Amino acid sequence: MSENTNVWEVFIQSKNGLAHKHVGNVHASDKEMALQNARDLYTRRNEGSCIWVVKSEYIVSSESEDGEAFFDPSNDKMYRHPTFYNMPKGAKHI
């Protein structure tokens, strides 16, 4: 039998209300094991309130050579940021 087990990416929500954050991976042959392994490895110091695990093979990543095409076009669209706009002097709460 092949010795390769599945790799699972682990996301931890450190506190209720916050987003889940990627922390690393674990090896596991099934989802229950993946969750338990993630719990034992990544929350030994009280770091978590919720864990997601997802098989690494299901992660789709942008390619680094696409980086310019993907991300540079948003560089020059400053009107998406609030600091782009001129507010009359003295205007508050806006």
Add this chain to the structure above:
Amino acid sequence: MSLLNYTLRIADSSLISGQRLAEWCSNAHTLEEDIALSNIALDLFGQANILLEYASDLDGKKTADDFAFKRNEREFFNLKLTEQPNGHFGDTIVKLFLFSSFNFLFYNKLSQSKNENLSAFAFKSLKEVKYHLKHSKSWIVRLGDGTKESNKKVQESLNSMWEFTGEFFEMDEIDIELNKKGIGVNNKSLKEDWNNIINTTILESKLKRPEDGYMQTGSKNGLHTEHLGHLLSEMQYLQRAYPNAKW
């Protein structure tokens, strides 16, 4: 005196289980499981520590470490199941599963004890034991419903550990006395729920429940299998070899 004895029984089972599980460190089949077993061992040492501190309060003279490191075989009251050697992973996981399934029910009841120390201890430990039960149960299912070899192995583990489960439900004078006072648990009353946990798991894992045959007894009176002496001589080595040293 009864209370001290009762406390030591619970503490010793945690301590000796922890000592055995810690032997797995660097020996498990994956690093992930190595870490998991250490986590459980740490929970168990933590439990032992709380109760041995309480025992020390009750005793007034001995420290928690005196209780752990300076008592002899006949003065230990842990369940015989807990002192059994680790064997292979299947043996260990069966031991852990049987012990955790009992403790889960026991702590559940003990958390309602009129003794605040014991109830607070049980309340805290219950959360830990729930996880131990979950973890060991999922492994029983994997091994039972895994390969032919693993099914055979874990069935043998279950068969050979079965004789140590009778002790879970024994009640001696101390148990009866403390149960009457609302401090201790009526262990007999846990049997039905325990059967349910065992039967469901056994069904799910394609194993067979062993027949009740000869059941081991005696740990409440400090009677043990020969394994405990060796475990203690290793665990207590430094304290015994250098009685005047502080560590």
Add this chain to the structure above:
Amino acid sequence: MNEIKFQEKIDSERKIEPKDWMPEDYRKHLIRQISQHAHSEIIGMQPEGNWISRAPSLRAKMILLAKVQDEAGHGLYLYSACETLGVSRQELIQQLHDGKAKYSSIFNYPTLSWADMGAIGWLVDGAAIVNQVSLQRTSYGPYSRGMIKICKEESFHQRQGYEIMAEMASGTPEQKEMAQDALNRFWWPSIMMFGPQDGDSPRTGNAMKWKIKRQTNDELRQSFIDKTVHQAEIIGLTIPDPDLKWNEERGHYDFGKMDWDEFWDVVNGKGPCNKQRLDHHKKAHIDGKWVRDAAKAYSEKQKDLVIN
């Protein structure tokens, strides 16, 4: 072209990520260094694991177990980082078992008394931390992030060891003797953990250029020695090096000659515990095969259930 862009990125302190282009030698160097680091964490569990069952107090037992457990965790973080370079954990473990991958040779020395738990925490972890703090700024993203996490978690390890040493050094005469003996045995192997002197370290050049390593072996070693001398004095132990002396001009301690013949012997398999450590690791792996197989078979059955 790629090479120039890559070096520019390194020079401007930007991190290299798994999907970025990198020179094949950079990848190879990283795999070798990170896997060696990971194997060291894992093999390093054994000399300390040797004393968990005999720890002299409940507190000491819990701390030691938690520490050794951390090492397993750190090994995992590092295997994880290494896997991003396109090599599987199984391959890495195979390389270890085949003797193709190395681990820190300090772990080929036996732990003979409880004081060795002190010496390992204080000196071996101390040396490792100096190295790891520096590696937090390494150029490869996953390695750097792993190092940051490890440094955060390891901060208690050295204190744990030093506490044991301090306690024993001020204990009974027998305890003090054990502490001094442990220091005597672990001092030289510890300072050799930083690797060969810069002149004899052929790979340092590229590693520095690519910012995989941020400081040289000798710089790191000196920084460790400078820190540690005072710590030994405070607890009344003597570092076993008659040539150890403060050098006003350099602003550093001078120290004696290291025995590189012994170092290379141990690296190349001729150390007191080389065989034992590797056999232990292999045995755990082989003994666990039926369990891994069972878990795998079980998961395949679950898949069939879903499809049907």
